[in-house]
Amino acid sequence: xxxxxxxxxxxxxxxxxxxxxxxxxxxxxxxxxxxxxxxxxxxxxxxxxxxxxxxxxxxxxxxxxxxxxxxxxxxxxxxxxxxxxxxxxxxxxxxxxxxxxxxxxxxxxxxxxxxxxxxxxxxxxxxxxxxxxxxxxxxxxxxxxxxxxxxxxxxxxxxxxxxxxxxxxxxxxxxxxxxxxxxxxxxxxxxxxxxxxxxxxxxxxxxxxxxxxxxxxxxxxxxxxxxxxxxxx
Numbered sequence: 001x002x003x004x005x006x007x008x009x010x011x012x013x014x015x016x017x018x019x020x021x022x023x024x025x026x027x028x029x030x031x032x033x034x035x036x037x038x039x040x041x042x043x044x045x046x047x048x049x050x051x052x053x054x055x056x057x058x059x060x061x062x063x064x065x066x067x068x069x070x071x072x073x074x075x076x077x078x079x080x081x082x083x084x085x086x087x088x089x090x091x092x093x094x095x096x097x098x099x100x101x102x103x104x105x106x107x108x109x110x111x112x113x114x115x116x117x118x119x120x121x122x123x124x125x126x127x128x129x130x131x132x133x134x135x136x137x138x139x140x141x142x143x144x145x146x147x148x149x150x151x152x153x154x155x156x157x158x159x160x161x162x163x164x165x166x167x168x169x170x171x172x173x174x175x176x177x178x179x180x181x182x183x184x185x186x187x188x189x190x191x192x193x194x195x196x197x198x199x200x201x202x203x204x205x206x207x208x209x210x211x212x213x214x215x216x217x218x219x220x221x222x223x224x225x226x227x228x229x230x231x232x233x
Contacts, residue, residue: 001026001185002047002154007056009046016042017209020056024154029176029186031196031217034206035232040189041083043206044156047187048080049073060154077105079152083159085143089132093123096131096142097149104151116145119175137168144175154185161192173198205230 007020017039024030032040045051047058049070058066065073074080088096097113104110117124120141126134131142140160147155160176161169169192176199180186190196196203203220205213207230213220220226 001028001061002187003057003059004043004047005057005059007043007046007053007058009042009051009053011042011051015209017046017206018055019210020046020206022204022211022214024185024187026153027180027183027185028202029180029188029200031200031203032187032189032206033191033193033196033203033231035230036191038206039209040206041158042209044080044158044187044189047073047156048078074150074152075105077151077153079147079150079155081140081143081147081155081157081160083162085139087131087134087139087142087146090130092130093127093134093142096146100146100149102150104153109151111148111151113149116148119178120145122171137164137171140164140168140172141175144172148179148184152184154187155179157186157188157190159189159191161190161195169195 002024004020004022008018009016020043034040042051046053049068052067057064060076060078065076088099091099097116117127123138123141123145126138131139134142160172173195180199186199188196188199197217201217202215203217204211205226212230213226
């Protein structure tokens with residue numbers, strides 16, 4: 001479904017990621033782990049076309065999307081949930097969802113507002129409230145639901161648990177697991193390994209902008225020194 005081949009991206013002349021290569025198959029969830037500043041957000045923004053790679057290739061559904069515009073990439077079926085959520089604070093929950101409504105590239109509408117509000121009852125109760133009045137956890141749920149209103153086949157999530165209480169993180173885990181079980185492929189960047197493990201069974205560990213490990217969580221766990229070296233735990 002998605003493949004990155006030797007991607008390199010720079011910020012202001014400084015190399016942020018390099019030699020970034022991995023694959024995500026249909027229906028698979030891949031967890032992206034790493035310290036703050038390791039290059040996780042840069043990788044997601046590069047896939048989404050928000051940053052231009054200087055080397056390498058990004059392939060989605062067999063098409064080269066390297067250096068395509070974000071709107072074109074979204075139309076191809078990639079949804080993006082940024083780290084800072086970016087809900088439309090002056091619109092209601094319902095209006096936020098409606099603003100993002102579009103069919104999949106194949107013209108299908110699997111995810112509707114009704115279905116997503118069932119998945120996130122917390123925001124269903126606030127359907128007519130302004131998004132700016134929601135709690136942080138509710139805004140995160142709205143951000144995910146809004147991304148799904150575009151009926152993507154691949155969802156990119158940047159630190160969805162950041163700043164949220166454990167009970168809210170647990171609810172996010174329930175919802176993301178439900179999406180994954182219904183065939184939505186994901187790349188989830190996370191500091192919270194418990195959440196990452198609930199959603200994904202494969203992991204890429206990024207250190208100083210390059211992959212340090214790629215494989216199953218079961219293989220990752222067999223060598224604790226990997227986490228000690230690259231995550232500082």
